[in-house]
Amino acid sequence: xxxxxxxxxxxxxxxxxxxxxxxxxxxxxxxxxxxxxxxxxxxxxxxxxxxxxxxxxxxxxxxxxxxxxxxxxxxxxxxxxxxxxxxxxxxxxxxxxxxxxxxxxxxxxxxxxxxxxxxxxxxxxxxxxxxxxxxxxxxxxxxxxxxxxxxxxxxxxxxxxxxxxxxxxxxxxxxxxxxxxxxxxxxxxxxxxxxxxxxxxxxxxxxxxxxxxxxxxxxxxxxxxxxxxxxxxxxxxxxxxxxxxxxxxxxxxxxxxxxxxxxxxxxxxxxxxx
Amino acid sequence: xxxxxxxxxxxxxxxxxxxxxxxxxxxxxxxxxxxxxxxxxxxxxxxxxxxxxxxxxxxxxxxxxxxxxxxxxxxxxxxxxxxxxxxxxxxxxxxxxxxxxxxxxxxxxxxxxxxxxxxxxxxxxxxxxxxxxxxxxxxxxxxxxxxxxxxxxxxxxxxxxxxxxxxxxxxxxxxxxxxxxxxxxxxxxxxxxxxxxxxxxxxxxxxxxxxxxxxxxxxxxxxxxxxxxxxxxxxxxxxxxxxxxxxxxxxxxxxxxxxxxxxxxxxxxxxxxxxxxxxxxxxxxxxxxxxxxxxxxxxxx
Numbered sequence: 001x002x003x004x005x006x007x008x009x010x011x012x013x014x015x016x017x018x019x020x021x022x023x024x025x026x027x028x029x030x031x032x033x034x035x036x037x038x039x040x041x042x043x044x045x046x047x048x049x050x051x052x053x054x055x056x057x058x059x060x061x062x063x064x065x066x067x068x069x070x071x072x073x074x075x076x077x078x079x080x081x082x083x084x085x086x087x088x089x090x091x092x093x094x095x096x097x098x099x100x101x102x103x104x105x106x107x108x109x110x111x112x113x114x115x116x117x118x119x120x121x122x123x124x125x126x127x128x129x130x131x132x133x134x135x136x137x138x139x140x141x142x143x144x145x146x147x148x149x150x151x152x153x154x155x156x157x158x159x160x161x162x163x164x165x166x167x168x169x170x171x172x173x174x175x176x177x178x179x180x181x182x183x184x185x186x187x188x189x190x191x192x193x194x195x196x197x198x199x200x201x202x203x204x205x206x207x208x209x210x211x212x213x214x215x216x217x218x219x220x221x222x223x224x225x226x227x228x229x230x231x232x233x234x235x236x237x238x239x240x241x242x243x244x245x246x247x248x249x250x251x252x253x254x255x256x257x258x259x260x261x262x263x264x265x266x267x268x269x270x271x272x273x274x
Numbered sequence: 275x276x277x278x279x280x281x282x283x284x285x286x287x288x289x290x291x292x293x294x295x296x297x298x299x300x301x302x303x304x305x306x307x308x309x310x311x312x313x314x315x316x317x318x319x320x321x322x323x324x325x326x327x328x329x330x331x332x333x334x335x336x337x338x339x340x341x342x343x344x345x346x347x348x349x350x351x352x353x354x355x356x357x358x359x360x361x362x363x364x365x366x367x368x369x370x371x372x373x374x375x376x377x378x379x380x381x382x383x384x385x386x387x388x389x390x391x392x393x394x395x396x397x398x399x400x401x402x403x404x405x406x407x408x409x410x411x412x413x414x415x416x417x418x419x420x421x422x423x424x425x426x427x428x429x430x431x432x433x434x435x436x437x438x439x440x441x442x443x444x445x446x447x448x449x450x451x452x453x454x455x456x457x458x459x460x461x462x463x464x465x466x467x468x469x470x471x472x473x474x475x476x477x478x479x480x481x482x483x484x485x486x487x488x489x490x491x492x493x494x495x496x497x498x499x500x501x502x503x504x505x506x507x508x509x510x511x512x513x514x515x516x517x518x519x520x521x522x523x524x525x526x527x528x529x530x531x532x533x534x535x536x537x538x539x540x541x542x543x544x545x546x547x548x549x550x551x552x553x554x555x556x557x558x559x560x561x562x563x564x565x566x567x568x569x570x571x572x573x574x575x
Contacts (some may be wrong), residue, residue, distance in 0.1 A: 125535075
């Protein structure tokens with residue numbers, strides 16, 4: 001029995017240590033986001049005894065974070081809405097219709113899921129320049145829709161294909177047309193899968209850095225990850241302010257997690273379990 | 275035209291209407307760019323739009339005369355073979371701990387999973403601070419336990435920069451593997467784990483002889499997924515070291531990006547050729563790995 005207690009204690013100790021390792025850096029940054037840089041430089045690990053909440057206001061008003069946040073929200077929301085709708089339509093067609101070329105279309109789209117981003121990114125840059133989409137939010141949004149589209153169609157198609165045929169038979173008898181079937185059966189019944197892809201796409205795009213750094217250059221069009229990275233480059237010394245900016249990027253995701261934790265975990269792991 | 279024909283035609287129009295938006299986007303922003311990159315790789319492309327056909331010269335130079343590329347490939351391969359084992363191994367152990375119902379499992383799971391959700395840019399900045407020479411947590415801890423000799427600027431030292439980045443990246447990704455392993459464990463029939471319990475074998479034996487074989491398919495999938503993702507690693511390197519010091523952390527992605535947009539070499543053809551080579555390497559790796567491990571390991575229970 002004593003050995004058992006000992007091993008449980010050891011296990012607990014190891015888990016606690018690992019928790020400090022994963023959560024510690026995060027708590028540290030949250031703490032720094034409420035302290036000024038001189039305070040941090042004097043004692044990097046002291047708690048924020050007097051939290052400077054005004055730093056968030058200042059980040060907003062003087063450091064352009066408000067603009068970055070707005071850009072991130074606008075571009076991500078628009079891309080996710082479009083990719084969900086377009087992806088669901090395509091998935092519906094692939095799952096519920098039998099037509100020639102169906103397998104080829106599916107295979108062509110799905111195979112690009114594993115492509116490394118370099119294979120498109122240089123040409124995307126050229127295309128954006130040629131069509132005056134370079135350094136525009138519209139251009140970045142179109143690219144975001146395109147990069148998330150294959151995985152979205154893939155996940156939705158798998159789910160839509162498992163919706164019982166009986167539902168569709170009943171709809172046919174009720175005289176539903178093709179669009180009504182999509183709108184009134186596939187979308188509502190497929191909602192769990194749609195919610196999963198919405199979350200997955202949102203997190204991916206919210207955190208994207210590579211495509212944004214290639215397509216956006218104007219400071220007023222930067223998304224949060226770009227803004228933070230640029231701030232890091234410009235104000236190497238202003239650690240306190242960088243930490244505040246990092247928290248602005250992290251808080252929405254953590255809130256998202258707090259409200260939708262199960263679904264979010266499902267979304268993040270959807271591609272992997274298959 | 276009889277009724278059936280009309281219905282078939284209606285269905286064809288419906289299919290086309292449902293597929294068209296996706297196909298247009300796919301063609302314009304995925305298929306066309308891929309083809310254009312292949313095409314570009316045969317040219318030297320100047321910013322004024324001048325394209326000079328050079329055939330396979332770019333490829334020849336990359337494969338025979340570009341030490342930085344060789345270094346980038348080596349770094350990326352090291353990264354993508356080492357990290358998956360850390361991520362999946364640690365993820366599995368943590369999942370097992372949660373599976374055996376330790377107290378506060380829910381809190382642990384949240385604390386361990388959160389890094390997965392954080393933007394890599396943020397992760398990169400956090401870790402570049404942790405590795406800071408003067409006030410980074412790592413050096414402070416080493417000094418606290420009297421190992422002053424080991425302190426260094428972890429990302430500034432060519433010997434430690436790559437391992438340091440691999441550690442930072444695994445900090446982000448272990449939680450993901452933990453969650454997938456946990457889901458897989460819960461989907462196992464509970465009798466199996468109970469039987470192992472009854473046999474009273476040690477936890478290490480249980481891990482090797484029961485858990486790992488049972489989860490083989492999931493674990494392999496996770497390893498392959500991690501391997502492929504690491505082949506594309508970019509953000510973390512770009513924000514912390516930009517491939518330095520002395521190319522110690524250069525990866526295939528950062529080198530492509532550098533040659534295309536940073537070096538002011540004013541040639542998009544050469545980086546396109548790098549992209550094509552790396553694309554073929556990734557695809558080959560995926561094909562080989564799936565052929566090697568496909569279904570052969572399906573376990574019946």
